[in-house]
Amino acid sequence: MTERPAVTIDNLSRHFDSFKAVDGISLEVTSGETFGFLGANGAGKTTTIRMLCGLLAPTSGSGTVAGFDIYRQAEEIKKSIGYMSQKFSLYPDLTGKENLSFYGAAYGMNGSSIASRTEELAERLDLHDFIDRPTRSLPVGWRQRLALGVSLLHRPRILFLDEPTSGVDPVFRRKFWKILYELAEEGVTVFVTTHYMDEAEYCGRISIMHQGKIVEVGQPFELIQKHRAENLEELFINLINGREAANAEA
Amino acid sequence: MLKLRFLAHKEFRHILRDPRSLAIVVVMPIMMTFLYGYAISLDVENIMIGVVDYDNTPESRQLIDHFYGSAYFSKPDASPVDGDPERILLSSEAKAVLIIRSGFARALHERSDFSLGMMVDGSDNTVAAAVQNYSSAIVSKFALDQLPVDIEIPGITISTQVLYNPDLKSSHFFVPGLVAIILMMISALLTSITIAREKETGTMEQLLTAPVTPVQIIIGKIAPYIGLALLDGILVLVFAKIIFKVPFVGSYMLLLLFGLVYVSAALSIGILISSLVKTQQVAMMSALVATLLPSVMLSGLIFAIRNMPPVLQGLAHIVPAKYFVTIIRGIMLKGAGLQTLALNGLALLALMGVLMAIAAKKFNTRID
Numbered sequence: 001m002t003e004r005p006a007v008t009i010d011n012l013s014r015h016f017d018s019f020k021a022v023d024g025i026s027l028e029v030t031s032g033e034t035f036g037f038l039g040a041n042g043a044g045k046t047t048t049i050r051m052l053c054g055l056l057a058p059t060s061g062s063g064t065v066a067g068f069d070i071y072r073q074a075e076e077i078k079k080s081i082g083y084m085s086q087k088f089s090l091y092p093d094l095t096g097k098e099n100l101s102f103y104g105a106a107y108g109m110n111g112s113s114i115a116s117r118t119e120e121l122a123e124r125l126d127l128h129d130f131i132d133r134p135t136r137s138l139p140v141g142w143r144q145r146l147a148l149g150v151s152l153l154h155r156p157r158i159l160f161l162d163e164p165t166s167g168v169d170p171v172f173r174r175k176f177w178k179i180l181y182e183l184a185e186e187g188v189t190v191f192v193t194t195h196y197m198d199e200a201e202y203c204g205r206i207s208i209m210h211q212g213k214i215v216e217v218g219q220p221f222e223l224i225q226k227h228r229a230e231n232l233e234e235l236f237i238n239l240i241n242g243r244e245a246a247n248a249e250a
Numbered sequence: 251m252l253k254l255r256f257l258a259h260k261e262f263r264h265i266l267r268d269p270r271s272l273a274i275v276v277v278m279p280i281m282m283t284f285l286y287g288y289a290i291s292l293d294v295e296n297i298m299i300g301v302v303d304y305d306n307t308p309e310s311r312q313l314i315d316h317f318y319g320s321a322y323f324s325k326p327d328a329s330p331v332d333g334d335p336e337r338i339l340l341s342s343e344a345k346a347v348l349i350i351r352s353g354f355a356r357a358l359h360e361r362s363d364f365s366l367g368m369m370v371d372g373s374d375n376t377v378a379a380a381v382q383n384y385s386s387a388i389v390s391k392f393a394l395d396q397l398p399v400d401i402e403i404p405g406i407t408i409s410t411q412v413l414y415n416p417d418l419k420s421s422h423f424f425v426p427g428l429v430a431i432i433l434m435m436i437s438a439l440l441t442s443i444t445i446a447r448e449k450e451t452g453t454m455e456q457l458l459t460a461p462v463t464p465v466q467i468i469i470g471k472i473a474p475y476i477g478l479a480l481l482d483g484i485l486v487l488v489f490a491k492i493i494f495k496v497p498f499v500g501s502y503m504l505l506l507l508f509g510l511v512y513v514s515a516a517l518s519i520g521i522l523i524s525s526l527v528k529t530q531q532v533a534m535m536s537a538l539v540a541t542l543l544p545s546v547m548l549s550g551l552i553f554a555i556r557n558m559p560p561v562l563q564g565l566a567h568i569v570p571a572k573y574f575v576t577i578i579r580g581i582m583l584k585g586a587g588l589q590t591l592a593l594n595g596l597a598l599l600a601l602m603g604v605l606m607a608i609a610a611k612k613f614n615t616r617i618d
Contacts, residue, residue, distance in 0.1 A: 053459050075461055083459035089452035093267040094260065105256030106460040134267075150456070 004067055006031045006158050006189035007052060012061035013212075014047050021047040023212030024061065029205075031157075034180060034190045036200045036220075039209030040240055045193045046086060048209075049160050052191075053083050066158055079107070082151035086162040086193075088143050092136035096127060096146045099135060100153060107154035114153075121149040125179065141172040148179070159183065161192040165199065177202050197232040208236060210243050253462060257470025261444065265478065274439060279432050279482045283489045286428050287421060297377055297384075298326040300338035300347040307355035309396075316392045317348060322384040335369045346370040346381045358396055422497065425490040426582045427551040430574040432486055433509070434516045434545045437479045438537040441471055441520030446533035449524075464613040468606075472517045479513040480506065500581035504588060508581075511598050512574040516541070518605035519570075525612045545571035570605075573598040 007029040014022040022044040029035045039045045050056040052065050054074035063070040066080040090099045097118065104114035122128050125145045130138055135146060144164060151159060161180075165173045177199060180190050184204075192203070200206050200220060207217040216223060216239055220232055229235035265271045299317065303310050317323045326344045335347040349367030357364035368385055370378045448454035457467070490496045523536045547553065548562060549571035555563055566572050573594040580586030580594075588595070 055455060055458055075463075078459055078461040081459065083456065085452060085455055087452040087455075089456040091260070091264070091453055092451065093264055098260075098263065102256055102260050103456075103460060105253055106457065106462050108253065108461065110252065 007065050009063045012063050013059045015059045020212045025214045031189050032187045034184045034204045036203030036206035037193045038206055043209040044212045049162050080157050082156035082159045084147050084151040084161045084164050090135045095134055096131040103150045104153050125149050140167040144168055158189040163193050200232050253466055254470050258473045261474040279486050282432050283486050287425055287494050295321050296324045298344045299323050300344040302335050303350045304352045305350045305354040309355035309358055310350045313392055316388050345377050421494040425494050425496045426578040427575045429486050430571045431545045433483050434541045434571050437513050437516035438520035438541045440475050441517045442524040442533040442537040443530050445524035446530045449528055465610050475517050476513055483509050498582050499585035505581045508577045511602050515570045515602035515605050518609045521609040544569045549575045551575055570601050
């Protein structure tokens with residue numbers, strides 16, 4: 001389809017008082033790419049995603065999502081993206097189906113397309129067994145499947161997933177990634193953060209963030225070779241430790 | 251439109267499935283009506299008063315009978331009927347002494363001016379105020395009774411004090427005002443909690459990534475609660491009628507109309523609060539403090555606004571309850587119509603508009 005990038009970030013920063021949560025990062029994600037956005041806790045991943053989704057105003061820098069400016073075209077961006085937050089964020093007192101219908105309406109879908117899309121996603125994400133139960137009573141893995149369903153409802157071109165598989169068992173994690181692959185094949189850009197290095201290996205490209213800065217970007221295999229690491233986990237630990245050591249010296 | 255319907259529909263589900271909001275909606279107003287209706291009662295009955303009758307005529311004795319015949323006053327247990335008024339006040343349990351100078355009967359027949367004396371123990375100011383009100387009511391009623399029915403009575407201004415609430419029951423005065431306070435509190439509480447809850451559970455974050463405008467969110471939040479709050483108003487009114495026997499002279503529809511405006515203003519206050527706080531706890535406390543205190547103190551519910559220092563009088567103008575207390579009292583007790591209440595109604599409408607506009611402006615589509 002188009003060659004234009006799904007996400008561009010140029011020197012983007014977000015400060016909370018004197019704390020620089022995101023400190024001048026630049027990045028480009030092409031359409032249809034599965035991009036792994038890695039980093040330790042508190043590195044600034046969630047803050048970045050929130051800025052891209054229009055939830056948080058940047059302190060400085062610029063960025064576009066789906067070709068729309070993150071400052072001025074937040075409403076346009078919202079129509080093109082799906083977002084799944086780190087924290088389970090469906091209504092606990094509503095059933096899965098009710099949550100899906102509600103968000104469908106929030107995206108401006110009509111009743112019949114909500115119904116058909118719900119059926120489609122229930123099939124694809126295997127939601128049938130629990131779609132009529134209040135989400136409060138569901139185990140984490142099932143909730144995450146529902147949350148993914150909600151974020152996919154309106155067929156977004158770009159999907160932002162903030163640690164979608166934390167607390168999810170390995171069987172389901174495998175399944176989850178299979179779905180993400182299928183989406184990527186359909187041309188959906190997936191922008192995902194994770195703590196699991198095996199998951200990071202599934203990504204086309206990854207970036208590693210540390211203390212508000214992006215310290216490395218590239219294909220997982222390339223990066224492993226470049227830094228002469230055994231695997232991604234070693235690479236990750238070496239990079240972070242190297243940074244900490246450099247900080248200590250400075 | 252569909253978005254709004256779904257937003258509102260979802261809100262109804264939340265209310266029905268959450269015992270806590272149900273409790274706020276149903277139990278709290280009933281409890282408050284009981285509590286306030288009984289506790290804030292300025293009715294003082296069976297005040298003991300002594301009498302010094304220098305006139306000593308059938309008319310003066312008749313007046314004394316009028317006093318003792320009312321529920322408000324009674325005879326002190328052991329006290330001389332005549333004597334030095336101040337001694338009576340000191341020596342007996344009497345809170346006041348009625349002094350009838352000689353010439354009372356003659357003045358009555360000649361319809362000339364005459365002034366009765368009432369010496370009141372001011373140490374208990376509630377009782378003192380009650381004595382003043384009740385006694386002037388009794389005297390004017392007595393004076394009226396003495397006159398032929400068809401005669402014009404010049405200058406009996408005193409009778410205005412007993413119009414509309416002839417029994418001088420404070421509950422008649424209070425309970426309509428109470429409806430105003432309860433509606434204000436519940437409405438602000440409900441909306442502030444519902445948004446704070448979405449912030450707490452993280453659903454607000456999810457909702458804000460959807461293409462929904464602040465106005466849509468706010469209307470979606472307010473609409474279900476307007477219905478609910480009005481239902482609450484009706485509940486409290488039914489209670490008022492059954493338990494406190496408060497009359498309802500005016501138009502139900504008119505009250506409903508003004509109620510709609512008032513409740514919308516109150517709900518906007520709730521939204522405004524919730525856009526400033528992050529947790530349900532804080533929202534609840536803020537809503538209570540922001541609505542209860544000003545509504546009780548500055549609405550004219552208990553304290554007359556015109557007796558307040560200028561600063562508070564000015565402040566009272568931005569308290570929605572001030573207007574609604576006047577409106578609901580006017581409709582329930584006096585049967586006031588749209589024309590009489592237009593000014594208060596317009597003020598309320600303007601206040602609602604301003605509050606809604608501020609709420610919509612303050613409501614942030616970002617989470618920081």
